Amino acid sequence: MSDAPLLTVSDLHVTFATEDGTLRAVDGVSWELREGEVLAIVGESGSGKSVSAQTIMGLTRGSNARFEGEIHYGDHELVGASDAELRKLRGSEIAMIFQDPMTSLNPVYRVGSQIAEQIRAHDDVSKAEARERTIELFKEVGIPNPQERIDNYPHEFSGGMRQRAMIAMAMANEPKILIADEPTTALDVTIQAQIVQILRNVRERLSSVILITHDLGVVAEIADRVLVMYGGRVVEEGTLDDIFYDPQHPYTWGLLGSLTRLDEDRPDRLPSIAGMPPSLLARPHGCAFRPRCPHAIDRCLEIPELESRIGVPGHLDRCCLEPESKRALRVVHGRIGLEAEVS
């Protein structure tokens, strides 16, 4: 793994004009993806995690969408790139898999031909060659009997098989970056474990992975670095260990605390985060998490900068509480969590 960033997102803003007003889906987000790493973007629905990732691929473009900021990939600037330029990059340099494998394959074409089509769209190869490569890809992602399966229709595949086929399609042109948007959410736990293993192989072989998920268990299994998003902003960024063992933002504490864990005794009451995620149409002033935070103080009415506050390089957070006091505040019933009551 080298430290040179493969992809740089700088001060990205994405807003959508809606009937109810301007929706600020992504509000000033900056991060880097390094070569060979798995970067997890964690957050709840409406946190802007999917929109920021889809914007890399130009999938959020529309007449009501406005973009500010820049995304650099090699010599390309993706926010301002033409559709033709993006089309060349999609699939060949940056590929994406989606949450729902049931709806991301075309039901009226054979699975193999959909993948072969993708190969031929970017590489000048014969049909027979594309078919051979598809069979190879099927083998790599663990689809049994690839020679027969290649001629199946999507409805003949189970959910796990479809997600494998999607990964095969994403890997078809050996992209540098794989964006996986909730790749395991719709699957059973046993299948989920298989898919995580395939993603791990993908990373080892060729790609950096951007993993968008709300499942911190999957993050713990596979990610190198983690971005925690809330209300369209990054509230904490750090390595896997930073986020899981020394989290600085109360929202991260709440996320970690509200998990049901099989490796610990069950608590009488599951710690939860009070309230609901903020509306992106009318975000609270200052820190977006303030209304749900039991530790909020007057200073939280200003938006805290995302900066290093505890002296660990690369561990950034947006919480203005004193780091020393946080270490005491975040312990609830002997583990990291957030007190239920908002004072």
Added chain:
Amino acid sequence: MSPSEAAAATTPAPGPAPAGPLVEVDHLKQYFPIKGGIVLDREVGAVHAVDDVSFSIPRGETFGLVGESGCGKSTLSRSILRLLEPTAGTIRFDGADITHLGARRMRPLRSQMQMIFQDPYASLNPRKRVGQIVGDPLALHGKAKGANAIKTRVQELLEVCGLNPEHINRFPHEFSGGQRQRIGIARALALEPKLIVADEPVSALDVSIQAQIINLLEDLQDEFALTYIFVAHDLGVVRHVSDRVAVMYLGKMVEVSPSDELYAKPIHPYTIALLSAIPIPDPHAQAARAQIVLTGDVPSPIDPPPGCRFAGRCPRATDVCRAIEPPLVEYASGHLAACHHPVGVAAADLAGAKIASQSPASAGTDLPDAREGGRSWEDGPAASLV
């Protein structure tokens, strides 16, 4: 009105303490016919969705049902509610046989069994106001008479479920996912049911909201003495809420146990694989853990394999597993498991074990062997599986 007063108003007057379990399911089969042929509409096969399952649920208990998609857990819960006509077996609710009751005779019972659905976006009528969604069952069952009485009752229910009673005139789209699930819960509570079947009630919600809904369900159970059937694929959530958990695989119950025991000492290889597949949100612990990744998919329920249905994916499977269906064996402390080669069962454990009355009729009658005593898979054939 404070929440506790609202609670007092909705609690039914305590009658004579009823005896016996609330739900008894005896050798229940639920098959779905597959029709074929152009003219004759012949039955060419059947999906064995639930295949000879027996259990009972005492009053006030939360019974967790887990398994992969297609294992029959949702079908089973719908059969118990008599939303389906069972193929064979009996279902007793509150002491009465309801297996083949007609729609008319089921109707008075409907108020006693309610359901909470997975998708809070699809399970509420978008064109009705909250007051109607929660209030209509009251009017239909005559539990409250007159518009004012219904409105008061709906507002009580909203308050009990943590919603603002003034939102009675809003439409579902004006609420977030978590709030909609609360509306669904208020609707289920409206008729003062004895049994609530919650089918994946939190899987569509964000993590922080999931915890809120689970806590609400637990509070309501304490307040109203509810019995829950909690269907979910998230074993962490099921462990948290359930008193007992049943693990299903391809229409069969493979293990039933008190919740803590199931997670501490699982016996069936499938349960162990399922537990091991769940990632632990702790990177160091996760890295140190040996994980079993099951190969393959669940076989087709149309023509299930003979013998143990898990044999094709099980690293412990031998010839007997492929030939004879394992009986459900009762071990100490009410722990049932259907496996010829149970994990972590020593000869001493087997001495007290017996074939359970819940065992399927098609199963064998021999007790399993006590192969190795170790509970860990690392020394067993599982190592070769990963």
